[in-house]
Amino acid sequence: MRPEACAAAREALPVQTTAPAPEAPDKTVREGEMEGALQVVGELGYRGASVRAVLEYSGGHRRQFYEHFESLEDCFAQAYKAWIERLGVDVLEAAVSAPGWQSAVQAGLVRLFRFVSERPQIARALFVEVEVAGGEPVAKHEEALERLATALDSVRGEIEPEAAPPQSAGMFVVGGIEACVCEVLAGGSEKRVWDSLPELMHLAVGTYLGPAAAEEAFDEARALLERDRVRLRGEEQ
Amino acid sequence: MRPPLELLPGNVADDGPFSAGQPLPRRLPRGRHGIPSNIVVEHQRLRLIAAMAEALAEHGYAAVTTTHVSELAGVSTSTFYKHFGNLWDCLLAAYVWSADRLCAEIEVAVEGRAEDANALAIGIEAALAFFAAEPQLAQLLGAQPPLEASAVIAARRILVSRLAAMLRRARGATEPGEQPAGLDERLLDATLAFLHGRVRAGEAARLAELGPELVAILERPRVAA
Numbered sequence: 001m002r003p004e005a006c007a008a009a010r011e012a013l014p015v016q017t018t019a020p021a022p023e024a025p026d027k028t029v030r031e032g033e034m035e036g037a038l039q040v041v042g043e044l045g046y047r048g049a050s051v052r053a054v055l056e057y058s059g060g061h062r063r064q065f066y067e068h069f070e071s072l073e074d075c076f077a078q079a080y081k082a083w084i085e086r087l088g089v090d091v092l093e094a095a096v097s098a099p100g101w102q103s104a105v106q107a108g109l110v111r112l113f114r115f116v117s118e119r120p121q122i123a124r125a126l127f128v129e130v131e132v133a134g135g136e137p138v139a140k141h142e143e144a145l146e147r148l149a150t151a152l153d154s155v156r157g158e159i160e161p162e163a164a165p166p167q168s169a170g171m172f173v174v175g176g177i178e179a180c181v182c183e184v185l186a187g188g189s190e191k192r193v194w195d196s197l198p199e200l201m202h203l204a205v206g207t208y209l210g211p212a213a214a215e216e217a218f219d220e221a222r223a224l225l226e227r228d229r230v231r232l233r234g235e236e237q
Numbered sequence: 238m239r240p241p242l243e244l245l246p247g248n249v250a251d252d253g254p255f256s257a258g259q260p261l262p263r264r265l266p267r268g269r270h271g272i273p274s275n276i277v278v279e280h281q282r283l284r285l286i287a288a289m290a291e292a293l294a295e296h297g298y299a300a301v302t303t304t305h306v307s308e309l310a311g312v313s314t315s316t317f318y319k320h321f322g323n324l325w326d327c328l329l330a331a332y333v334w335s336a337d338r339l340c341a342e343i344e345v346a347v348e349g350r351a352e353d354a355n356a357l358a359i360g361i362e363a364a365l366a367f368f369a370a371e372p373q374l375a376q377l378l379g380a381q382p383p384l385e386a387s388a389v390i391a392a393r394r395i396l397v398s399r400l401a402a403m404l405r406r407a408r409g410a411t412e413p414g415e416q417p418a419g420l421d422e423r424l425l426d427a428t429l430a431f432l433h434g435r436v437r438a439g440e441a442a443r444l445a446e447l448g449p450e451l452v453a454i455l456e457r458p459r460v461a462a
Contacts, residue, residue, distance in 0.1 A: 045383055045384045045385045046298070046299055046383065047298075047299065047383070047385065048385070124384065127381070128381050128383065128384060129383060129384065131298060131380050131381050131382075131383065132297070132298035132299050132383045133299055134297040134298070134299055138437070142434065142437075142438075145434075165453070165454065165457070166449075166450035166453045166454055167450065168431065168447065168450045168451070168454070169454060171431055171434060172427050172428070172431045172454055173427065175426075175427045175428075175429075175430030175431045175434060176423050176424065176426055176427025176430065178381075178430060179381070179423075179426035179427060179429070179430045180423060180426065182381040183390075183394070183426075186381070186382070186384065186387070186390045187390075196419075196423075198417060199417050199419050199420055199423055200423065202416075202417050202420055202459070203420060203423050203424065203427070206457065206459050207454060207457060210457070210458065210461075211457075211458045211459055211460050211461040212461040214459065214461075215460075215461055218417060
């Protein structure tokens with residue numbers, strides 16, 4: 001992935017990527033409620049979530065919650081916006097720090113999978129239950145996917161025009177990655193997301209650079225999993 | 238456009254408006270119509286299934302209720318519960334019904350193609366026409382089902398596997414060959430997600446234009462020579 005493409009995508013994100021200043025207690029409570037909303041939606045589903053369940057997770061009082069948010073839907077929408085943008089920045093930053101497009105794609109996927117395995121409930125809210133929420137969260141979700149597709153497309157400059165994939169390639173690949181993430185999250189087997197890394201690398205790289213590069217990317221991803229299985233999956237020795 | 242309703246073969250009457258090959262009315266006639274009770278019950282079930290996809294497209298997963306579905310189907314909520322245990326049971330039936338229709342459309346188009354026609358292009362063209370005519374089914378089949386609808390998640394996997402098998406047949410191979418196992422399923426997952434995104438963006442009427450791009454992506458060689 002070309003650094004300038006990632007930088008452009010990152011600049012488009014209205015979030016703070018450096019360490020924030022110490023926060024006021026009320027802001028911390030508010031952010032706890034937002035995290036709680038995502039956590040509860042991930043656990044109980046959007047239709048099953050309630051303010052009570054959020055407060056059981058985050059602590060605090062109902063009155064304080066309604067001072068921060070108009071409703072649970074409002075809280076979820078604000079939380080969704082903040083977390084999906086933050087995750088997008090994290091993925092792009094991991095990608096931009098890797099040498100070359102192919103390594104960047106793998107680094108971005110590794111960062112995404114780490115989030116999925118470490119915060120599965122939040123990931124369920126971000127990728128699965130957003131469809132239930134609809135409205136503004138879905139719009140933010142689409143924006144995030146389009147940024148990632150734009151970043152993937154940065155490799156086009158290195159492809160001969162006659163070998164270039166169709167314009168839809170970026171959204172196609174991103175859709176495939178997300179569908180895979182949703183499948184493991186829906187099955188409650190988030191650690192297994194790592195098993196799909198070689199396949200997804202084949203899908204992404206093959207769509208842009210053809211079969212030889214895809215096979216190389218597949219083998220590299222498989223080697224990474226064999227080498228770093230314990231570290232990546234967070235498994236005990 | 239509302240989808241056609243077709244009764245199961247075992248429920249087809251020997252003659253009259255509910256015999257094989259006759260278009261099925263969306264509403265049964267009022268009053269004493271003499272239609273066998275098994276056909277009435279099956280007709281209600283099909284109306285509920287078709288209404289589920291429409292209600293979902295109209296209200297979204299967050300707000301859709303059994304009342305919405307029943308009203309669209311023209312039955313009472315008590316009739317709804319005679320057919321389905323809850324909303325998610327009805328959603329599963331709607332998903333399976335829609336998936337069967339999609340696969341049938343593709344198979345009919347591919348089998349009836351000219352000898353020199355590209356099976357993949359014909360299949361994609363049929364799928365895009367199906368979704369363009371009934372965008373609510375693109376949303377139903379392409380969206381990630383919510384966690385509560387766990388059976389629908391399994392039904393989605395089955396649909397993806399069926400489509401992947403069709404993709405392999407279109408390529409002239411029934412087995413994945415040397416490419417990684419599961420790659421075709423990922424390609425089809427990506428296709429469904431992509432089409433769902435286009436429909437959600439209000440581009441259902443332009444789906445046919447995506448045919449050449451999808452063919453180009455799905456036809457890209459995945460195994461090095």
